[in-house]
Structures are given as C-alpha cells and as structure tokens.
Amino acid sequence: MNKKSTMVLYGLALAVSGAAAQTSAGSPPSAEAPKPTPSEERAGIVKSVRGDVQLLSGDGKQRAVSAGDAVAPIDRLQTGADSGASVVLRDGTTLVVGPSSRLDLKQFHFDSTTQDGGMLVSLLRGTLRMVTGLIGRNHPDAVRVETQTAVIGIRGTDFIVEADPLP
Numbered sequence: 001m002n003k004k005s006t007m008v009l010y011g012l013a014l015a016v017s018g019a020a021a022q023t024s025a026g027s028p029p030s031a032e033a034p035k036p037t038p039s040e041e042r043a044g045i046v047k048s049v050r051g052d053v054q055l056l057s058g059d060g061k062q063r064a065v066s067a068g069d070a071v072a073p074i075d076r077l078q079t080g081a082d083s084g085a086s087v088v089l090r091d092g093t094t095l096v097v098g099p100s101s102r103l104d105l106k107q108f109h110f111d112s113t114t115q116d117g118g119m120l121v122s123l124l125r126g127t128l129r130m131v132t133g134l135i136g137r138n139h140p141d142a143v144r145v146e147t148q149t150a151v152i153g154i155r156g157t158d159f160i161v162e163a164d165p166l167p
Contacts, residue, residue, distance in 0.1 A: 043108040044089035051083025092133030101126020118142035125165040
C-alpha cells in the first residue's frame, strides 16, 4: 500500500512539503506563561454530529460528542464509519471531518481583539474539509495542516484533504 495524502483545492494557494518532519508551528508554551482564561481554553464548538463521534481530550478522557460541545486547543476528534462532525473554531475556521477519520487539533490560539493567532491540525486518517477563518485570512503562515506524509501551509482557502493510514 502506498503512503499518500490527497489534497483537493477550492480557492487560493497552498504550499506542501513532503517531509512530515516539519511538525512544529511554534514553540510549546513556557512554564511561565499565564494561565489561559476560560474562553482561551475553548478552541471552538461542535456544530453538528452524525453517527458515532468521539472526542479524546488532552488529559486522556474519551467521550461521545454532541452538537454544542466545546473543543479544547489540544483535542482529538475521531469518527466512526458513516459518521462525521463539523467544528467551528473561535476565529471562524470550519473543520468538517468525514467518516472513519482521526483529526488532532494540536495547537490553537486566537486573540479576538488583535485577530492574531495560530493553529496546527493533524489529519491522521480519513477526510477533512477546512474553510479558513480570520487566522488564515490575516496570518496565513500561522495555519498548518499535517498528514502522515505531508505538511500543508495554508494561504487562505477552502480545501479538502484525504489521508490514508500508514500500514
């Protein structure tokens, strides 16, 4: 089985590098960083759910997802066969996750006052449609999507990524 990632573009430009070694979109928060406020702890909300969708939080707790549930800046969304979910992040980015998919929101930060921020999502398997929000429009270099075989730099667009799991 070949390792592959397929990208279908509907819009502007996209930069792809074949080495998934470029996985950092910024340094991890320092131990001296101020504790985030409740709105900063929430990256977005689940807008819709179809079928079996699970959320694995950064602390290892797994739960079924319902529309209206909060998504934290470091969460994993996993969909079953014939299932899917739509998530809207605080900057207006929409993530639509297809059946049999696993998506990690590895990093998300957004300041609604300055409209500065950044995000890193990792599609481990399945499909993802992403419509960029304010971060992608105002700071396109701050948005990255990883698959197991590519790192995608977003330049403000609407696109679909499909990632086959590695054998």
